[in-house]
Amino acid sequence: MKNQIPVKDVTQVKIHQPEKGPQPQDPSRKRIYVRAVQGPLETFRRYFGFIFLALFAALPWISYNGQQAILLDIAQQRFSFFSLTLWPQDLTLLAWIFIIAAFALFFVTTFAGRVWCGFMCPQTTWTYMFVWLEEKFEGGRHQRMKLDQRPLDFDKFWRKAFKHLSWLLIALLTSLTFVGYFTPIGELFIDFIRFETGFWAAFAVWFFTFCTYGNAGWMREIMCTHICPYARFQSVMFDKDTFTVAYDKQRGEQRGPRSRKTGREELAEKGLGDCIDCQLCVQVCPTGIDIRNGLQYECINCGACVDACNGVMDKMDYPRGLISYTTETRLTGGTTHIVRPKLVGYAVVLTVMLGFLVFEILTRVPLQVDILRDRNQLYRETNDGLVENVYTLKILNKSQQQQRYSISVEGLDEHRLIGNSEVTVQGGEVYVEPVSVATDPYNLDSSMQDIFIVVESLDTQGEPVRVRTQTRFLYR
Numbered sequence: 509m510k511n512q513i514p515v516k517d518v519t520q521v522k523i524h525q526p527e528k529g530p531q532p533q534d535p536s537r538k539r540i541y542v543r544a545v546q547g548p549l550e551t552f553r554r555y556f557g558f559i560f561l562a563l564f565a566a567l568p569w570i571s572y573n574g575q576q577a578i579l580l581d582i583a584q585q586r587f588s589f590f591s592l593t594l595w596p597q598d599l600t601l602l603a604w605i606f607i608i609a610a611f612a613l614f615f616v617t618t619f620a621g622r623v624w625c626g627f628m629c630p631q632t633t634w635t636y637m638f639v640w641l642e643e644k645f646e647g648g649r650h651q652r653m654k655l656d657q658r659p660l661d662f663d664k665f666w667r668k669a670f671k672h673l674s675w676l677l678i679a680l681l682t683s684l685t686f687v688g689y690f691t692p693i694g695e696l697f698i699d700f701i702r703f704e705t706g707f708w709a710a711f712a713v714w715f716f717t718f719c720t721y722g723n724a725g726w727m728r729e730i731m732c733t734h735i736c737p738y739a740r741f742q743s744v745m746f747d748k749d750t751f752t753v754a755y756d757k758q759r760g761e762q763r764g765p766r767s768r769k770t771g772r773e774e775l776a777e778k779g780l781g782d783c784i785d786c787q788l789c790v791q792v793c794p795t796g797i798d799i800r801n802g803l804q805y806e807c808i809n810c811g812a813c814v815d816a817c818n819g820v821m822d823k824m825d826y827p828r829g830l831i832s833y834t835t836e837t838r839l840t841g842g843t844t845h846i847v848r849p850k851l852v853g854y855a856v857v858l859t860v861m862l863g864f865l866v867f868e869i870l871t872r873v874p875l876q877v878d879i880l881r882d883r884n885q886l887y888r889e890t891n892d893g894l895v896e897n898v899y900t901l902k903i904l905n906k907s908q909q910q911q912r913y914s915i916s917v918e919g920l921d922e923h924r925l926i927g928n929s930e931v932t933v934q935g936g937e938v939y940v941e942p943v944s945v946a947t948d949p950y951n952l953d954s955s956m957q958d959i960f961i962v963v964e965s966l967d968t969q970g971e972p973v974r975v976r977t978q979t980r981f982l983y984r
Contacts, residue, residue: 540728540729540795541649541652541653542649542791542793543648543788543792543816544792545788545819546819547815547819548815549812549815550815553636553810554636556628557628557633557636560628567689568685568689568693569693569694572590573909575588576692576693577590578590578689579689580690581690582690584936586936588936591908592869593906595876598872600868601869601872604864604865604868607861608858608862611854611861614745615855617750618747618850618851618854619751620750620809621742621746621750622738622739622807622808624738625738626808626810627810631724631731632794634678638675638678638724638728646667646671649791672725675725676717678720679717679721679724680717682716682720683712683717683719690712691709729806732795733795733805733806739805742805743805747848748835749836749845749846749848751833751835752807753809753810753811753831753832753833754831754832754833754834755789755799755830755831756829756831756832756839758839759782759830760800762780763780763781763783763800764783764784765784765785768825782821784824788813788819790813792812792813792816793812794808795807795808814831817830817831818830818831873973873975874905875903875905875906875965875973875975876975877904877961877963877975877977878904878977879900879902880902881897881898881900881979882898887982887983887984893948893949894924894946894947894949895947895948896926896946897945897946897981897982898942898943898944899942899943900940900942901915901961902940903933903938903941904937905935905939907935907936908936909935910932910933910934910935910967911933911935911965912931913964914963914964914966915928915930915931915943915961915962916962917959917960917962918976921947922947922951923945923951924946924947925943925945926945927941927943943961945959955982956980956981956982957981957983958978958980958981959978960976960977960979961976962974962977
């Protein structure tokens, strides 16, 4: 048959056997030796990071009204932020805060790319701190590379040992401070030094210590490129007018070395661009990418390559900006549109949600009353012929100060309130008060009548806080 398909005898195909001995390392898993860089962006990033580090370290030590100003007490189910105390009943406020933070991140990313990752992310901040300590003990980039290649001797041993000890010390202080947001920090430090810390507090301290040590000391860019989900979905928020770190290919190509004395006209005759292919932009990148290959999800917009390239351009007497914060529109010769529908939409939604959050905080009542009826007996008749119902009041004082409250009943004529008509509740305390309400059965319109138990503050300056809770009075 003319249309018969030819068949190949696969029994004659040789099978490739893997080579014996050590295999070459995967280039993507090689260690990145970050080179130090100087420039305005690097200076700004360091001072910016220092401010947030100082806030992180100082906030849990601030006191307000005799207690820790910021304390997220999970055991007591109470989150304190200065004069504001949030309880599980205030979960909507926490939800608003997280939603606003998410949309703020979306807004900033749409406008300026991954600047959160480059300037504010704790992973980036602690990684740069650990790299700085590494430079102090092991030297610059080339010195560290040579140190890792040579055999172990006393000089290499003490440098490595002190580097890791300093990493562990920073990680331990970081962990103690972080756990101090969830438990009284003064007691935590004292108990930790005395080896009297409780099991869960000690577990949390050592767990976060080794997490910080491993993330910032060993994993570094792997956290950004493989673990953090933000790098994976950030491109959804990008558009052609988003400011990102980018390389001007039209100006930089073709790359190639040249003398400083070579003029721009001579470069044009040779077909060379402004990029001298010095590789500094790659060496200073904390994730080890080459920005000249275009926008990549590993880029964290830290701007280290911008400072490195501008320094080279200054030495070559070329204009700055071969690598810069720019947009795809500008690189193609267009005009960047700052105000655009996507960005305006995020801004409007963010503003509306901020308004809702502020409204909920301003209208929040610092008092909650729950009423539980006696389930063992719906009602009982007293010796003097009255009908009595028993209730248990749970009064939650959401403020941080002691309050006195009055208890009264509305909606029932000629009643008698049996129990304390005035109670004192400490700040952040749940007070349980059993009360009874009795009345003559002739005062009842039906066997099931709605009444209101009113709890009102007596010590509040200005308008008193008043909670009116509905319940039922039963008879027959």
